[in-house]
Amino acid sequence: MRLKHLSVLAAVTALLALPVQAQAAGAGRTYEVAPWGSDHARGTQAAPLRTIGACLDRVRPGDTCLIHRGTYREQLTPPSGTAGAPITLAAYGDGPVTVDGTERVTGWKDAGDGLVAADTNLPPDPDFNAVFLDNSRAAEGRWPNSGSDPLNTTWAEADPTSTDQHIDDTDLPDADWTGATVHLWAGSNPWAQQTGTVTAGSPGKLDFKGGNYRCPPLCMGNQNYRNYYLVDSKAALDQPGEWYYDEAAHRLYMVPPKGGMAGHTVTAKHRLWGVDLTDSSYVTVRGLNLWGTSLRTGKSSTGVVVDGLHATYISEFSTLPMPPDSDLAIPPTEGHIVASRILDSGVQILGTGNTLKNSEISQSAGDGVLVRGTGNTVTNNYIHDVGWMGSYTPGIEINGNDQTVTHNTIRRTGRASIDTAWQLNGTEFHGNRIAYNDLSEAMRTSRDGSPFYVCCSLNGSGTSIDHNTSHDADGQVGYYVDNYSGNFLLHHNVAWNTGSRGTFFNGHTGPSIANQDHNSSYGIGINGNSVLLSGATDASGSYISNIVGPKPISVTQIGDPLPVVRSNLISDQPGYTDPVNGELWPKAGSPVIDAGETIDGITTDVRGTAPDIGAYEDGEPIWSTGCDLPGCQQRVRHGAWTATASDGTDASAAVDGDINTRWTAAAAQAPGQSLTVDLGETKTFDRLSLDAGRDTSGQPYGFSVSVSRDGKAWSGAVARVAGRSFTQDAAFPVRTARYVRITLTASGPVPWVVNDLRLYGEGPDASSTLQAEQATSTYGVRLGTAATGVLGSGDRIGYRQASVNGGRLTVRLASTCTTGCALQLRLDSPQGPVAATLPVRATGSASTWREQSVTLPHRVTGIHTLYLVAKGAHQVAAVDWLTIRP
Structure with a gap:
């Protein structure tokens, strides 16, 4: 079932699918496509084409396909443009344009035992089947039954007498499970899930083949974890909406909704790649929706720009096979089961110099996004509800060198938010920039990992992991550099509510060389170490400094030169502004201010006599993480609960x-x-x-x-x-x-x-700190990584669908305006009712930041789109953040 509160597809479409006629008119010919058109037409506004494919048959470099609102059940394979004349596919701007990867299933007949069935040919690989009932995900029949959210799964628990390829379970229903897929999450410390095939059964017993065979830690038996469930069996059909596909008979079975199939619509997946750019370069895709399908570029692709994509239910599969040897960058071992499905799921940005931006990617059994190759960019995206099958498929999988992954919000993932698979990538991880990402609600189907995870034997030379936030996750660590990896530079990162550690460099009986963590802040919900480097046989050149956190820093003192640990503050009272809500910047009098050491290239924009300890410099604007799309800010501020x-x-x-x-x-x-x-x-x-x-x-x-x-x-x-x-x-x-x-x-x-x-909530809580650079709309002003440029009279920033319950507006700003300047808080439109007027007082300089407040004439409550509008002068103020509180 689709979780409406976790998708802002319609809202993002309305905001981003703007008319592009003016943009398209200059370089080449423009063709228009509409469901009411004809593929024999000229492709003009008066006589549009019917299908996008017909437009792609006509376009040449520099041409554009403008696509009117509607649903298009086809696979798009654009030709290549050129560097100076790309081909463009863009939503016209008159409503959602959806490329649908499914086809309707009809001809339902009674099949006995409370089931209905329809004869239909689904894609040749049944592992990737997906079925939708009334435009919501229908669950494959399974035992035990689970809820509609695949990240809130229900497990059966095997008895301790189970063995490597055998399950004992007195609760197992007496049925013929032969041929069913058994999904396992088992072992002493199961860092990955795996699947096998049931070969025989009897009451309370199953034999199966498959899985990893690695015992321990990843096996059934008398282990800490003995979790499993069964799918891909007609015997599992017992609740409305569940389905089973008989591949041999080409027959789809379903438990009908109450009242039967009349009035209900069933669709099934037919196209894995709704937009297939495998052999395309210099193509721009703007403002399209994908439903039940995905998008990929290829190894040779370059110059592809994907902008404002809204992709839902992109990947579905039911098995976790070992990756084929041809996919592996290093010799295969049984442990490589963790890389299952990384290369055949998610929105895939492969090749060189391609970009994915301003997009919402959600609902995937595997990856949210795979970025692979060299010099690609993934920025300002909202990625959520992915990776529920429990392998190492993350929100964003990064392989290759010189990739840029910035300003993404990644929420609700089975395992990591951001990950790299060394089995597929190889041991180089050079020149990557991973910055300003917000990582939360990760590790939903695993215990051993972290929101940010790299493994193993990776050389991170030239890679920077900086200015990220990691929080509210169910793993062990905020940032995890695992198993023999070295030369990773971390700095200005933040973590809270991540379990036992903030950052963990795991030598694991091998080298952990030249890893660094500087100017990071760790907060509440860490009960082991703020930073831990352990198990290393060689930790030469490791350097930990300017860290503030609640728990000790521990580093293996072995190597030449020996690791350096200095200028850190370990305290449960470091003077954070609001640690429960993740506001780990220092307030006045904090002991971190001017207490750090200078590190070349790291401690920049210093205020005072020395750098501050931690991720934020007192007196500078407060930088923020994540995207600025609707839905990127959802956490309700925690008060005196x-x-x-x-x-x-x-x-x-x-x-x-x-x-x-x-x-x-x-x-x-x-x-x-x-x-x-x-x-x-x-x-x-x-x-x-x-x-x-x-x-x-x-x-x-x-x-x-x-x-x-x-x-x-x-x-x-x-x-x-x-x-x-x-x-x-x-x-x-x-x-x-x-x-x-x-x-x-x-x-x-x-x-x-x-x-x-x-x-x-669906939008931001206005009692939280609303960072200016995360405004969902702007006019006349530039947004930076922290704060806005200077707003002049008439300029504004806006926050869509904010939850408001307050009577006092506070804005942190910098201004040189001495008279007649103000910031107006307006509701629901830039010309809407004025809820408050904040007279702006000069702060002394354009880089001096002060908090200024005003009491609202009337308390504001409810859901509103908020606008902060500048009035009075050519340069009114730059804005860092605002709040509306009681």
Whole structure:
């Protein structure tokens, strides 16, 4: 089922699919395409073509296909343009243009046993089949049943008597499972998932072939983890919407919705690559939507620009085979199962000098984006809900050298947000820039890893990982440079709520040479080391400095020269502005100010007598991470929340904002047990995230969510959640409430636990710090990596769909205007009602930043698009950030 709160496809389309007639008119011929056209027409506005393919048959270098609103079920294979005359495919701007990779399935007939079936030919490789019911993802039949969110999966647990290729489970239904796919997450420390095929079965028992055979740590048996589920079997069909495809009979089976198939639409995937640029160069693709299909460039592609792509349900598969030897850059071993499906999933930017920007990529069993080759750019993208099959497929997979990956928001991933696969990449990782990315809610289907992960034996010479934020993840580390990798430069990174460490350089009985971490800030939710370099046989040239964090720094002192660790501050009171909400910049009087050392090329823009320790320089604008598209900012600001448990236990740990503290109920799970949270003020949200920590017990077997404005009158259940994933998300229509109640709906053998609760909305929470450079719209002003340029009278920045509940506007700004300047806060349009006028006072110089505030005449509540409009002079003020708080 599609999680509406996690997609802003329609909104982004409306903002980015702007008319491009003026852009297209100059270089070459423009053809128009529309569903009401004819492929025998001339391709003019009065006589458009019917299909995009017909336009591509006509275009030459410099030409443009302008595509009117509609759905196009075809595969696009553009020819090449030239460097000076690219070919352009662009949305016209009159509504969404969707390239759909599916075809309708019709002819449904009763198939007995409560099933219906239709004879249909699906793509030749059944591993990549995908089915949609009424434009939502339909789940393949599976046991045990799971919810609609593939990142909130439900596992069966094998008995300890299971062995490497055998499962004992007294709960297994008595059915013929022969030929089914068994999906395994098992072992002492299962850092990857794997699949096999059931060969025989009897009541409570299964034999299977496949998997990794690596035992331990990745095997079934008497291990810490014995998780599995079954798919690809007709025996698993038992709830409405589930499907099974009989490849031999070319027959699709489905459990029909209640009331039957009448009035329902079923489509199935037919095209893996809706836009196939494998043999194309110098092509621009702008403002298109992809549904149930993906886009790729090729090894020889160059000069391709993909701008404003909105790709949903891009990759689906049910097996995790070992990568073929031909895909591997180093000799194959059984451990290379982790690289399964990296090269055949996601939006793929291959080749040299290609760009993916301003795009939303979501819903993938594998990669969100694969960038591979040399000198490609992936910037300002929103990537979410990917990698749910549990191999090393991340939000962005980076292979090759000289890649630029910046300003992306990556949220809700099965494993890493950003990853590189050395098995496919080889050991070079030179000259890559990974910066200003926001990485959160990672590691949903793994325990061993991190939002940012590199492995193994990589040489990162010339690579910089800087100005990133890593937070609210279920792994162990914020930034993880694993197994013998060296020459990685990390600096000005931020991590909180990442588990045991901020950054980990893992020598793992081998060398970890010349790795560096400078000027990084680590905060709440780290309980091991702020930085750890361990297990190295040689740590020569390692250098850790200007770090601020809550836990010690530990570095193996071996090598020539010996590692350097100095000018760091380890303190649980470092003077952060708001650590629970990730605002780890120093406030006045912080001991980090002017306490650092100078490092060439790293400590720039110094204010005061010396560099500050940590990621932010006091007196400079506060840099931010992530994209500036709608949906990139969703986390609700954590205030003075309190929690009350129905069993009377102290539940404060559930709402303290620290992922490592835990509330545990007093007794085993039973329906009716509850936890009630008082947010202290009304908030607007549409998703609750319940984090039950990093072990395998205590996750609720089922719960419902209800809300209240006053703590007395409660809604019914706005969401019901089943499953036992480490973090469980409840999604529901937008609600405004002060109180939230979580009530158990199922029994379980152990007490339930909560490590952290988080809330999310469709847009930003205006009580959070709204960074100016993350504005979703601008007029007349340039945005930088921190703050805006100077706004003149009439210039503005805007934030779409912000949740507002406040009476005081605060803006951090720099201004030389001495009289008559102001910033107006307007609601819903640039000419909308004026909610506040902030008189701007000169700060002393254009680089002196001050906070200035004004009380609103009337409190503002609800969801609004906010505009900050400059008035009064040619140069009014540069803006760093703003907040609206009570």
